[in-house]
Amino acid sequence: MRSVWWAVLFAVGGASAVQAQQPDAPARARAPVAELRVAPNLQIHRNVNEDDMSAFLVADKMETDENDKIILTGSAQVRRIDSIVKGDHIDYERSTGQVHVRGNGLILRDASVIKGPKLTYNVDSETGQISDPNFWLGATGGAGTATQADIYSRDHMRLSDVTYSGCPCPDPSWYIESPQVDLHFDDNEGIARHGVLYFKDVPILYSPWLSFPIKKERKSGFLLPTYGTSSSGGFELTLPYYFNIAPNYDATITPRYMAKRGMQLGAEFRYLGEGYSGQVYGTYLTNDQVADRKRWYYAFQHAHSLGGGVNASFDIRRVSDDDYFRDFSSFGLNEASYTYLPSSAGLTWSGAKYFSTSLYAYSYQTLQDRTSSYLLPQYDKLPELYVRGARYNWGGFDVQSDNYATRFVMPKFKYNTHDYPGPVGLEPYQSYDGTRFSSYTSVAYPIVRAGWYVTPKVGVHMSQYNMDWHGFSQPFVAATGPQSKTQSRVLPIMSLDTGMTFERDASLFGNDSIQTLEPRLYYLRVPYRDQSELPIFDTYYADFNFAQAFDENVFSGGWDRIADADQLTVGLTTRWLDAGSGFERLSLSAAQRIYFRDQLVTLYPGDKGRTDTKSDYLVGAAAALTDTLSVRFGAQFNPESRDRNRMTAGFRWVPKRLATISASYRYKRDPVQITDPFVVYGPGYIDNSQEQVSVASQWPLTNKIYALGRYDYSLQEKRGTQSILGLEYRGDCCWTARVVMQRYAVSREKANTAMFFQLELSGLGSLGTDPMRLLRERISGYETITPPVPEKTTFERYE
Structure with missing residues (x-):
C-alpha cells in the first residue's frame, strides 16, 4: 500500500489543523499528559520496494479456502512496515490483491486513522471504497466524517458529504461541510465544492469552490479575508490570494477595498536562493476618491552573499506623496509616524582578519506634515565608503581605526506644503553639497584586574571638507554654511577610564543579598579648535544619559563638531543581588560631569556655549519589589536651577498570568532650552518639549x-x-x-x-x-489568551 490517501486534510484557505481527539477515546486519554518527544531512533521508511515488505497476519482464527483466499476472523490485523489494517473479519485474495473488511474496519498509516463499518481495497490497483468513514489525521490533527470515500488511484480520492473540524473537542465549536471533496495527493491539493463553515452550528462562510493544501506544505489559493473599518478609509475588506510558485519562490496578491477611497491592489513577491534572498512589496490605487489622485508605495529588499567575505544588499522604499502612511496606515502599525523613508544600497567586505570595509549609498524621502512646521530633509549620502581596522590585545594594546569618505547631497527643495525656511538668500533648487573625509584612530591600554580596571586611551580625529555650490553665481555664505570650499581639522582626544567593584553580604526586605558598590571615573581632554566654518551634514546634540556621560563627544552623528573638553565624569552604581540566584532586586545609579573650563565649540555659530562648572545630575533606579511588581525611575535635572530636563518613571504589576497593569511617564525638555533657558522669551519660539503619560493593562x-x-x-x-x-x-x-x-x-x-x-x-x-x-x-506584558496547540508528529498514533 504505497498510497498516502488516508493522510486527509480538509481546511479553508490554507488553514492549519490542530490535534483531534478520537471520539471513542477513554476519558483518561484526554487528561493532560507530559509532552511527547520524538525518539531519535524513530524514522519513516521511504521508497521501500513492495517486494521487500513482509506482511504479518494476526487473528483469533485464520483459514484458507479452495480459492486461495485467506480469511481472518476475530481481532484481525494485517500489519506491514508502512501500514496496519484491522477489522472483525478480513478476506484477502492473494491472486487479485483484493481486501474486504467487515466490521470495525480501520486503516492506520503515517499516524492517520480511517475507520468504517466495511471497506474494500485492492492493494495492486490501489483503488477501493470505504463506507461511512471517520478519519483522524496524525500529522495535521484534523478529524471528520463522510458518507463514502472512493479511491480512484494512488493520487486521487473523493469524499462525499464531508464534515471536518480541526478542533480536538468532543463537540467541536466549528466545522466545515461540503458535499464533495477531491484530494490530489501528488499535487498536495484538495478541492472542496460548495463548502460552508459553521460556527456554533451557524453558517458564517460559504465558498462555491475552494482549493486548499492537503499537507502542511504551502499551497496556492485564497487566504482568509480580513475586514474592519476606519475613519480614514471607511469599511475595509481584503481578500489575499497566495501563489506557491516554487519551494523558494512565492507571491501574494492582496486586493483591498476601502469604501471611502476605492480599490487598492497590493502585491508581495518573496524569493530565496543559494546565498541570496529578498522580497518586493507594493500597493497601487488608480484614483483615490478622497485625494483625487493615484497613490502608490513600493519596497524592494535584497541581500546577496558574493563569496570571499563580500556581501551586497539594497533596501529601496518610496511613496507617492507625504500623506500616504497617514491615509493608508495598516491597522495597529505605527507607519503614520514615519517622517523619513530611507533607501540604501551597497557592498560590505570582511574577508581579512583585522580589516573590514563597506561602500553604501543612502537616500531619504522626507514626508512633510502640512499641519506642522517644515521638516528639514536629511542629506543623501551618495556614496559613503567606510574602512575599519581593529586589533585587540596586541601586546596589551587595543588599536582601532575608523575611516569614512562621504559624498553629501542636499535634497532640492520641491515641496508645495511649506515656504522654504532656509537662510536668507537661499531659494528653492539651490543647495550646497560636499565631500567629507574623516579618520579616527585610537590606541588604548586596558589594565583589568579582579575588582578594578584602568584604561588610558589616546586618539587622533582628522577631517577634511570639500564643498560645492549649485544654483549660485558666487559661493554661498550663511550661518550654517561654509565660508570657503575647503576646510580641515585635526584634533587629539585623550581619556582615562577607571572603575572598581566592591561586594558585601547584605539583607534586602529580609532576604539574603549581595550588595555591590561600583564607582567609576572618566576623564576626557580635547583641545579647542575653531570649527565655525565647517559645514554640518549629519551632526546633532546627543541626549545626556548614562551612556553619553562617559562618551568622547557631546555631539552625535558624523562628528562635524567635536566639543572641546577638560572634564571629569563621576559615576556610582550600587546593586542588591539575591544571594542564591544572583537576580538583581535593586539598583541605584548616579552620575555627574565636572567641567574645568567653559565649552567654546557650539553646533551653530551664535549658539550659547556651556559655562557651568558642573553638568546636570543623572540618577536612575530600578527595583523588583516583589516577584510580580517592578518599578523604574530615571531623571536628569539641573542642580542650580532645580529644573528637570529629562525624566522617566514607570511600574509594572503582573499578579498572575493574563493579568498585567503598567504605567509610565516621560518628559524631555526642548534641547534649545537646555543650552539657552532664555530662548523661551524670544519672538516666534515654539516649545518642542515632550511630556506624555501612558497606561496599559x-x-x-x-x-x-x-x-x-x-x-x-x-x-x-x-x-x-x-x-x-x-x-x-x-x-x-x-x-x-x-x-x-x-x-x-x-x-x-x-x-x-x-x-x-x-x-x-x-x-x-x-x-x-x-x-x-x-x-x-x-500593551506591555500582553499574553494571548488562546492556549498553544502542540505540533503533531507522524508517530502520534504509533502502534
Missing part, C-alpha cells in the same frame, strides 16, 4: 472575558495621542473572539479611528483583521 473580568487597553496622553499638546480599548472572549474550546478599537494621531491636527472584530478558530485560522502584533507591541 490586560485584565480578566471573568474566567472567560478579558479587558485590554492603552491610553497615551500628551501633557504638552493637551490631547490624547493613542487610545486602544478591547475585549477578548475565550470560548469553551477552540475559539476566541476579540473586538478592538484604536484611535491614533496621524499628524499634529489629525487622528484616525479604526475598529475591527476577529474570530479566531483554533486549527483553522482567524476571520477578520489580526490584532496580535498591535497588542504585543502596545
Whole structure:
C-alpha cells in the first residue's frame, strides 16, 4: 500500500489543523499528559520496494479456502512496515490483491486513522471504497466524517458529504461541510465544492469552490479575508490570494477595498536562493476618491552573499506623496509616524582578519506634515565608503581605526506644503553639497584586574571638507554654511577610564543579598579648535544619559563638531543581588560631569556655549519589589536651577498570568532650552518639549472575558495621542473572539479611528483583521489568551 490517501486534510484557505481527539477515546486519554518527544531512533521508511515488505497476519482464527483466499476472523490485523489494517473479519485474495473488511474496519498509516463499518481495497490497483468513514489525521490533527470515500488511484480520492473540524473537542465549536471533496495527493491539493463553515452550528462562510493544501506544505489559493473599518478609509475588506510558485519562490496578491477611497491592489513577491534572498512589496490605487489622485508605495529588499567575505544588499522604499502612511496606515502599525523613508544600497567586505570595509549609498524621502512646521530633509549620502581596522590585545594594546569618505547631497527643495525656511538668500533648487573625509584612530591600554580596571586611551580625529555650490553665481555664505570650499581639522582626544567593584553580604526586605558598590571615573581632554566654518551634514546634540556621560563627544552623528573638553565624569552604581540566584532586586545609579573650563565649540555659530562648572545630575533606579511588581525611575535635572530636563518613571504589576497593569511617564525638555533657558522669551519660539503619560493593562473580568487597553496622553499638546480599548472572549474550546478599537494621531491636527472584530478558530485560522502584533507591541506584558496547540508528529498514533 504505497498510497498516502488516508493522510486527509480538509481546511479553508490554507488553514492549519490542530490535534483531534478520537471520539471513542477513554476519558483518561484526554487528561493532560507530559509532552511527547520524538525518539531519535524513530524514522519513516521511504521508497521501500513492495517486494521487500513482509506482511504479518494476526487473528483469533485464520483459514484458507479452495480459492486461495485467506480469511481472518476475530481481532484481525494485517500489519506491514508502512501500514496496519484491522477489522472483525478480513478476506484477502492473494491472486487479485483484493481486501474486504467487515466490521470495525480501520486503516492506520503515517499516524492517520480511517475507520468504517466495511471497506474494500485492492492493494495492486490501489483503488477501493470505504463506507461511512471517520478519519483522524496524525500529522495535521484534523478529524471528520463522510458518507463514502472512493479511491480512484494512488493520487486521487473523493469524499462525499464531508464534515471536518480541526478542533480536538468532543463537540467541536466549528466545522466545515461540503458535499464533495477531491484530494490530489501528488499535487498536495484538495478541492472542496460548495463548502460552508459553521460556527456554533451557524453558517458564517460559504465558498462555491475552494482549493486548499492537503499537507502542511504551502499551497496556492485564497487566504482568509480580513475586514474592519476606519475613519480614514471607511469599511475595509481584503481578500489575499497566495501563489506557491516554487519551494523558494512565492507571491501574494492582496486586493483591498476601502469604501471611502476605492480599490487598492497590493502585491508581495518573496524569493530565496543559494546565498541570496529578498522580497518586493507594493500597493497601487488608480484614483483615490478622497485625494483625487493615484497613490502608490513600493519596497524592494535584497541581500546577496558574493563569496570571499563580500556581501551586497539594497533596501529601496518610496511613496507617492507625504500623506500616504497617514491615509493608508495598516491597522495597529505605527507607519503614520514615519517622517523619513530611507533607501540604501551597497557592498560590505570582511574577508581579512583585522580589516573590514563597506561602500553604501543612502537616500531619504522626507514626508512633510502640512499641519506642522517644515521638516528639514536629511542629506543623501551618495556614496559613503567606510574602512575599519581593529586589533585587540596586541601586546596589551587595543588599536582601532575608523575611516569614512562621504559624498553629501542636499535634497532640492520641491515641496508645495511649506515656504522654504532656509537662510536668507537661499531659494528653492539651490543647495550646497560636499565631500567629507574623516579618520579616527585610537590606541588604548586596558589594565583589568579582579575588582578594578584602568584604561588610558589616546586618539587622533582628522577631517577634511570639500564643498560645492549649485544654483549660485558666487559661493554661498550663511550661518550654517561654509565660508570657503575647503576646510580641515585635526584634533587629539585623550581619556582615562577607571572603575572598581566592591561586594558585601547584605539583607534586602529580609532576604539574603549581595550588595555591590561600583564607582567609576572618566576623564576626557580635547583641545579647542575653531570649527565655525565647517559645514554640518549629519551632526546633532546627543541626549545626556548614562551612556553619553562617559562618551568622547557631546555631539552625535558624523562628528562635524567635536566639543572641546577638560572634564571629569563621576559615576556610582550600587546593586542588591539575591544571594542564591544572583537576580538583581535593586539598583541605584548616579552620575555627574565636572567641567574645568567653559565649552567654546557650539553646533551653530551664535549658539550659547556651556559655562557651568558642573553638568546636570543623572540618577536612575530600578527595583523588583516583589516577584510580580517592578518599578523604574530615571531623571536628569539641573542642580542650580532645580529644573528637570529629562525624566522617566514607570511600574509594572503582573499578579498572575493574563493579568498585567503598567504605567509610565516621560518628559524631555526642548534641547534649545537646555543650552539657552532664555530662548523661551524670544519672538516666534515654539516649545518642542515632550511630556506624555501612558497606561496599559490586560485584565480578566471573568474566567472567560478579558479587558485590554492603552491610553497615551500628551501633557504638552493637551490631547490624547493613542487610545486602544478591547475585549477578548475565550470560548469553551477552540475559539476566541476579540473586538478592538484604536484611535491614533496621524499628524499634529489629525487622528484616525479604526475598529475591527476577529474570530479566531483554533486549527483553522482567524476571520477578520489580526490584532496580535498591535497588542504585543502596545500593551506591555500582553499574553494571548488562546492556549498553544502542540505540533503533531507522524508517530502520534504509533502502534
